[in-house]
Structures are given as structure tokens and as C-alpha cells.
Amino acid sequence: MILRHAAPALLGLSLIAGSAQALDLSQLTDAEKQQFGEQVREYLLENPEVIIEAINILEQRNAVEEAQADKELVASNADELFNDGYSWVGGNPDGDITLVEFMDYRCGYCRRAVPEVASLLAEDGNIRLVIKEFPILGDASMISSRFAVAAKHVAGDDAYKQVHDALLEFTGEPSPVTLRRISDGLGLDSDAILAAMDSEQVTEEIQKTRELAQRMQISGTPSFVLGSEMLRGYLKADQMQQIANAVRAEQG
Known part of the structure; x- marks a missing residue:
């Protein structure tokens, strides 16, 4: 049949x-x-x-x-991703492509990504880095991000990077005492930074990043944007390098 x-x-x-x-x-x-x-x-x-x-x-x-x-x-969100005017910029500021990282200080994979991103930037030498504070893992995450952003507002980009690195290594609970210990150890104005944590400017910056992440459909950390590519999750340096090479080839 x-x-x-x-x-x-x-x-x-x-x-x-x-x-x-x-x-x-x-x-x-x-x-x-x-x-x-x-x-x-x-x-x-x-x-x-x-x-x-x-x-x-x-x-x-x-x-x-x-x-x-x-x-x-x-x-559709390129301007806010790459040039929002407030997120910390590192790597090669004149790099031919930009790596954007949405991160949370309490995220284990964000901590694992630190040496991978550092290796990528060192080996490539032509990548611009933008850090987006995206605290999504509870109150401790929000407190840590507020502290880092406040340090940037009070003492500038170099201070932010120092605090950022310290918080990624910090394993305790963020409290006025422990945060003061971190900023004192870095030689920063602890009183001014702690006072600025709840400022409207800090709140607005974190909220804008949260709204951007929602539009980008980002719900976890770390999440990356490398050139035109979205990278959802932790990647090793060699994997990111391959993607960077592909992005450059696509751009011609």
C-alpha cells in the first residue's frame, strides 16, 4: 500500500x-x-x-x-551599552571593539571571569572594556554595587577600579564596618563614600543599568556583549578571543 x-x-x-x-x-x-x-x-x-x-x-x-x-x-541599545557616560571604561580606551560586562559582586562565575577577562585584554591589547554594575543576587549585591559606584562618584575612576577589584576578592558580608575597612585600606575617604552610597545619583545609575539589562533580556551574570555579539554566561579567554576575531572579520 x-x-x-x-x-x-x-x-x-x-x-x-x-x-x-x-x-x-x-x-x-x-x-x-x-x-x-x-x-x-x-x-x-x-x-x-x-x-x-x-x-x-x-x-x-x-x-x-x-x-x-x-x-x-x-x-538597538548600542549607545547605552558602549557609551552611557557613567560606566567605568578600561582595557584599551581606543580599542577597535568593546567588551561590556554585566556583573554582580556576589556571583561566583563573575569572580571566575576576572582572570579570563584580564588575560583577554592583555593578550589582545585592542579591546575596550565597559563594566556594568548589575546587582541581582540580593541585598549584599546591591550594597556592594552602591559602594563601588559611590567610590567612583567621590574619588574617580581609579578609585572605582580599586574598590571593584577588592569587592570581587571580598568574601565577607558588606557592612559599614567591612566597607570602611576596604576603603581605608585603599587610602580613600571612607566617610564620603559611605555617605554617597544612598545618593540619588548612585541609585539612578544602577537603575538605568537594570533597565538596560531588562531590554537586553539579561537575567544572569556574568553576561557580556562583545562587539555585535551577546555572550550569555561565563567564557574562557580563548573563547572570547575567537569571538573577537570573528567580530573583527565581520566588520571587515
Whole structure:
């Protein structure tokens, strides 16, 4: 019967197309539907690799679509990502591409990313770095970010970088006592920084970054934007370097 031989082909088309519309069962009688189901089951049991192939194709298609959607998010939010006027800028300020990092001081993977980012910047030498304070792991995260941003407002970019690095190494609970100890150890004006933590300017900066992250559909840390590419999660330096090279090649 034609149906017997058509079932595997129709099934394959349906799976690869990823849509029920590719196979219209409404045109079959009840008996033909039953027979078709039996033939599909038999075919899949004999050829389970067809399911794996279809899943792989679907995953590849979804990955391409997600990557394109991320590129569009980066393009539509480029000004706030790369030149917001308040986020700390490091690496090579004149680099040909920019790496943006959304980070949280209480995030273990953010801490693991520190040497990877440092290695990337040192080895490449032509990457501009922008740090986005994105405290999402509770009150301790928010307190730490407020302290870092306040240090920048009170004492400038160099002080911010010192505090930023210290907080990424700090394993205790951020309190007025422990934060004062950190800033005193760095020779900073602890009273002024602690007083500025709850200022409207600090609050506004953190809120703007949070709103940007929401638009970028970022829900975890670390999250990176490297040139036109969104990198959702922790990556090693060599992986980021490969992406940087691909971005440069794409830019021509």
C-alpha cells in the first residue's frame, strides 16, 4: 500500500519542517490514520537516529534565530551599552571593539571571569572594556554595587577600579564596618563614600543599568556583549578571543 511506503518520508518531512502543517492527517480515514501511526512507530523504532537528526536541525535553527535576535538587541541599545557616560571604561580606551560586562559582586562565575577577562585584554591589547554594575543576587549585591559606584562618584575612576577589584576578592558580608575597612585600606575617604552610597545619583545609575539589562533580556551574570555579539554566561579567554576575531572579520 502506498501509505506504508509514504509514512517514513512524510514523517521525515514533518520532523525536519518542525511544523504540523507539513503533514495533514485530516485527509486520512480513521483506518489510514491508525495504520499511519503504526508505521510511524515502526519506522522510529527501526531508525531512532531520525529523531536525533530532527532535534539537531531544530536546535541549530533556534540557535541561529536567537543569535540574530541578540544582534538586533545589541544594535538597538548600542549607545547605552558602549557609551552611557557613567560606566567605568578600561582595557584599551581606543580599542577597535568593546567588551561590556554585566556583573554582580556576589556571583561566583563573575569572580571566575576576572582572570579570563584580564588575560583577554592583555593578550589582545585592542579591546575596550565597559563594566556594568548589575546587582541581582540580593541585598549584599546591591550594597556592594552602591559602594563601588559611590567610590567612583567621590574619588574617580581609579578609585572605582580599586574598590571593584577588592569587592570581587571580598568574601565577607558588606557592612559599614567591612566597607570602611576596604576603603581605608585603599587610602580613600571612607566617610564620603559611605555617605554617597544612598545618593540619588548612585541609585539612578544602577537603575538605568537594570533597565538596560531588562531590554537586553539579561537575567544572569556574568553576561557580556562583545562587539555585535551577546555572550550569555561565563567564557574562557580563548573563547572570547575567537569571538573577537570573528567580530573583527565581520566588520571587515
